[in-house]
Amino acid sequence: AQSVSQHNHHVILSEAASLELGCNYSYGGTVNLFWYVQYPGQHLQLLLKYFSGDPLVKGIKGFEAEFIKSKFSFNLRKPSVQWSDTAEYFCAVGYNTDKLIFGTGTRLQVFP
Amino acid sequence: KAGVTQTPRYLIKTRGQQVTLSCSPISGHRSVSWYQQTPGQGLQFLFEYFSETQRNKGNFPGRFSGRQFSNSRSEMNVSTLELGDSALYLCASSVTGAEDEKLFFGSGTQLSVL
Numbered sequence: 437a438q439s440v441s442q443h444n445h446h447v448i449l450s451e452a453a454s455l456e457l458g459c460n461y462s463y464g465g466t467v468n469l470f471w472y473v474q475y476p477g478q479h480l481q482l483l484l485k486y487f488s489g490d491p492l493v494k495g496i497k498g499f500e501a502e503f504i505k506s507k508f509s510f511n512l513r514k515p516s517v518q519w520s521d522t523a524e525y526f527c528a529v530g531y532n533t534d535k536l537i538f539g540t541g542t543r544l545q546v547f548p
Numbered sequence: 549k550a551g552v553t554q555t556p557r558y559l560i561k562t563r564g565q566q567v568t569l570s571c572s573p574i575s576g577h578r579s580v581s582w583y584q585q586t587p588g589q590g591l592q593f594l595f596e597y598f599s600e601t602q603r604n605k606g607n608f609p610g611r612f613s614g615r616q617f618s619n620s621r622s623e624m625n626v627s628t629l630e631l632g633d634s635a636l637y638l639c640a641s642s643v644t645g646a647e648d649e650k651l652f653f654g655s656g657t658q659l660s661v662l
Contacts, residue, residue: 442590472653479552480638480653526591536651538583540590 438464440529442539449517449546457512457542459501459527468530469510471501472538475523483525486510497521522546550574552654554639560660566627569657571639573620577652579603579645580622582614585636585656594637597622598645626659634661 441460449455461467471483484495491503501512510527527539553572561567573580581604582594593606597616614624620641626633636658640651 479655480640480651482650485650528591536593538591538593540588 438462438529438531438537440527440537440539442525442527442542444542445540446543447545449544451519451546451548452516453546455512455514455517455521455544457525457527457544459510459512459539461508461510461527461529461537463508464529464531469501469503470528470530470536471495471499471510471512472526472528473523474526474541480526483512517544517546519546519548552639552641552652554637554654554657556657557655558658558660560662561629562662563629563631565629566625567629567659569624569626569637569639569659571622571624571641571654573622573639573641574652577641577643578620579642579649580616580620581640581642581645581651582622582624583638583640584608585638586634591638594624596645603645629661631661634659 439462443458469486472480473483474480483499484493486493486503494500499514503510524541524543526541528536530536555570579598581596583591585591596604600616611627616622636656638656639654642649642651
């Protein structure tokens with residue numbers, strides 16, 4: 437079955453530290469890739485998405501993600517996190533006509 | 549433009565009861581998807597409706613059902629509630645439901661089953 441894995445369940449960082457959240461998916465041919473974020477008390481928002489083209493995708497708030505096809509990965513990165521980045525981050529994969537499959541999420545806590 | 553609206557925000561039910569959740573998509577959006585969010589399982593797809601028809605279905609038991617009305621509003625029903633049904637239920641809408649479209653999520657309905 438198609439699946440999405442986020443191996444980091446809980447990440448704690450200090451402000452200005454660099455961030456990388458892992459996302460791996462099972463093979464399923466052509467995929468569309470997404471990162472969503474949920475800030476405390478708010479609903480899910482799209483951070484960035486990849487469909488084709490340049491595998492390095494820039495999103496909002498300084499986030500970026502790199503699609504590495506050979507590794508079936510779509511890791512999320514940010515060079516310097518801020519306290520306001522404290523949130524839960526979800527990786528999602530779309531396989532052909534199936535609906536999005538989400539990872540279990542990674543909770544990020546950033547301390548000033 | 550108003551966002552995706554879900555009602556109610558919170559629900560407390562007991563085992564065996566049934567519950568109906570409501571979702572009003574963004575005006576002009578015809579696709580409505582439902583997701584269950586739990587700490588252990590993350591976000592899991594329940595089903596998707598488009599033009600009053602269920603177009604996709606996730607791997608949930610038949611106790612979970614839904615429908616969509618002509619104005620694109622959608623309801624989700626869970627019958628014979630179990631403790632494990634406690635979760636945040638999220639609704640998302642998009643214009644046509646195409647995979648490359650951005651999903652707009654509501655704030656969710658937090659269901660607690662006692």
